[in-house]
Amino acid sequence: MSKKILSENFDNPDAYKLAVYEKLGGYRSLEKLFKTDPASVIEDVKNSGLRGRGGAGFSAGMKWGFVPKDTDKPKYLCVNADEGEPGTFKDRKIMVQDPHKLIEGIIICSYAVGIGTAYIYVRGEYVTPINRLQGAIDEAYASGYLGKNIRGSGFDLDVFIHRGAGAYICGEETGLIESIEGKKGQPRPKPPFPAVIGLFNCPTVVNNVETLSNLPFIINEGWEAYASLGTEKSKGTMLFSISGMVERPGVYEQEFGVNLWEFIENATGGVKGGRKLKGVVPGGSSSPILTAEEARNTILDYESIAAAGSMLGSGAIMVFSEDNCIVKALQVISRFYAHESCGQCPPCREGTYWIARVAERMEEGEGNPGDPDLILDVCPHLMGMTVCVLADALAMPAKSYVEKFRDEFDQHIKEKRCPYASSAASSVMG
Numbered sequence: 270m271s272k273k274i275l276s277e278n279f280d281n282p283d284a285y286k287l288a289v290y291e292k293l294g295g296y297r298s299l300e301k302l303f304k305t306d307p308a309s310v311i312e313d314v315k316n317s318g319l320r321g322r323g324g325a326g327f328s329a330g331m332k333w334g335f336v337p338k339d340t341d342k343p344k345y346l347c348v349n350a351d352e353g354e355p356g357t358f359k360d361r362k363i364m365v366q367d368p369h370k371l372i373e374g375i376i377i378c379s380y381a382v383g384i385g386t387a388y389i390y391v392r393g394e395y396v397t398p399i400n401r402l403q404g405a406i407d408e409a410y411a412s413g414y415l416g417k418n419i420r421g422s423g424f425d426l427d428v429f430i431h432r433g434a435g436a437y438i439c440g441e442e443t444g445l446i447e448s449i450e451g452k453k454g455q456p457r458p459k460p461p462f463p464a465v466i467g468l469f470n471c472p473t474v475v476n477n478v479e480t481l482s483n484l485p486f487i488i489n490e491g492w493e494a495y496a497s498l499g500t501e502k503s504k505g506t507m508l509f510s511i512s513g514m515v516e517r518p519g520v521y522e523q524e525f526g527v528n529l530w531e532f533i534e535n536a537t538g539g540v541k542g543g544r545k546l547k548g549v550v551p552g553g554s555s556s557p558i559l560t561a562e563e564a565r566n567t568i569l570d571y572e573s574i575a576a577a578g579s580m581l582g583s584g585a586i587m588v589f590s591e592d593n594c595i596v597k598a599l600q601v602i603s604r605f606y607a608h609e610s611c612g613q614c615p616p617c618r619e620g621t622y623w624i625a626r627v628a629e630r631m632e633e634g635e636g637n638p639g640d641p642d643l644i645l646d647v648c649p650h651l652m653g654m655t656v657c658v659l660a661d662a663l664a665m666p667a668k669s670y671v672e673k674f675r676d677e678f679d680q681h682i683k684e685k686r687c688p689y690a691s692s693a694a695s696s697v698m699g
């Protein structure tokens with residue numbers, strides 16, 4: 270059994286209520302927090318090894334350390350609750366089941382960095398999470414956990430929810446900032462990074478919901494307790510959204526360092542109906558696929574998954590069985606990325622669209638013999654060429670699908686049809 274930091278209250282249906290959360294030990298960290306110098310809190314979070322859970326896995330404490338200390342400008346926190354990566358549904362679970370844990374984390378981060386205003390950017394379709402969060406924010410204000418002079422500490426903090434309108438690109442941190450400012454969600458070139466010039470041109474921390482929700486544990490138990498979990502460079506636990514062809518899809522917390530496939534099998538009961546495992550996407554639709562053999566031989570941590578040629582991303586694991594069609598998966602994800610490209614960079618705007626067209630014709634039985642190589646030719650032109658990495662987020666998995674499952678692509682072209690079309694579960698991502 271893995272240590273539970275984030276999901277400890279998931280089984281309590283009333284944990285979202287302030288009184289219940291307090292009984293479970295909630296907001297306990299604040300007493301200790303307000304007696305600690307903010308700079309020491311940043312140091313503790315750095316030492317804990319906590320890394321961002323939104324996708325990039327960057328050190329949370331280091332990011333906070335980049336925010337200028339001597340500035341007359343206000344500082345902001347943008348909580349990334351856009352959760353747009355296909356396959357990801359773990360932030361939703363925190364916001365619905367344990368919203369006060371996120372608010373407690375927001376207070377800790379804001380105190381450490383000297384932030385007076387936090388915006389939680391939630392995708393608009395997340396109606397239940399938004400309602401739960403707003404209810405928790407209202408309760409927190411009424412009990413003096415938010416607003417002026419929080420619990421007599423002299424520290425002030427306001428928290429607002431900002432609803433997104435359902436664009437994947439608004440999950441990218443600078444697209445998110447543009448969107449809160451009321452503009453079109455188009456990413457900004459970096460540098461400057463948001464820590465220096467962010468929301469309203471002021472220093473801004475952008476952190477994912479799950480990243481922040483780890484903070485109460487780190488303050489309560491100490492950074493050493495957090496750093497003692499996991500592997501050398503991947504500390505703590507992570508929430509994994511597991512979907513696709515498994516017996517029990519869901520959100521599962523796991524300490525880093527176990528075997529990837531053993532974790533999936535133990536948590537979910539394995540491949541649905543005892544079918545054969547074809548592959549595993551370990552970190553959301555943007556991550557390259559691992560073959561069954563690779564998934565069985567890889568350790569679940571950032572470094573091992575990168576060494577296997579993929580990435581942990583947002584922890585969205587998608588399981589493919591022998592019934593799932595890889596060409597169909599490429600058709601589905603390429604259509605998604607082409608649709609979600611914001612259009613400002615030509616390699617992304619044109620490249621995602623071209624990959625989608627080629628994938629579509631292969632899946633429809635109208636592919637040309639050179640099409641798999643055409644995909645491999647196009648991919649390098651999408652990588653590292655654009656303001657943000659949305660184009661890379663299609664090119665990386667596309668390349669891996671073709672390279673690792675070439676036979677399936679060739680079979681579609683030779684037989685002029687999808688050999689999986691009759692299977693009810695031909696697509697994991699459809």
Ligand SMILES: Cc1cc2nc3c(=O)[nH]c(=O)nc-3n(C[C@H](O)[C@H](O)[C@H](O)COP(=O)(O)O)c2cc1C
Nearest residue numbers: 321322323324349351352353440441442476477480
């Ligand atoms: C196209 C795109 C979409 C993204 N969507 C999300 C998202 O939905 N949620 C999220 O937390 N991070 C998302 N990210 C990552 C953010 O840009 C950023 O790295 C993250 O919010 C930082 O928080 P963290 O350090 O706590 O992970 C996305 C990045 C890209 C390029």
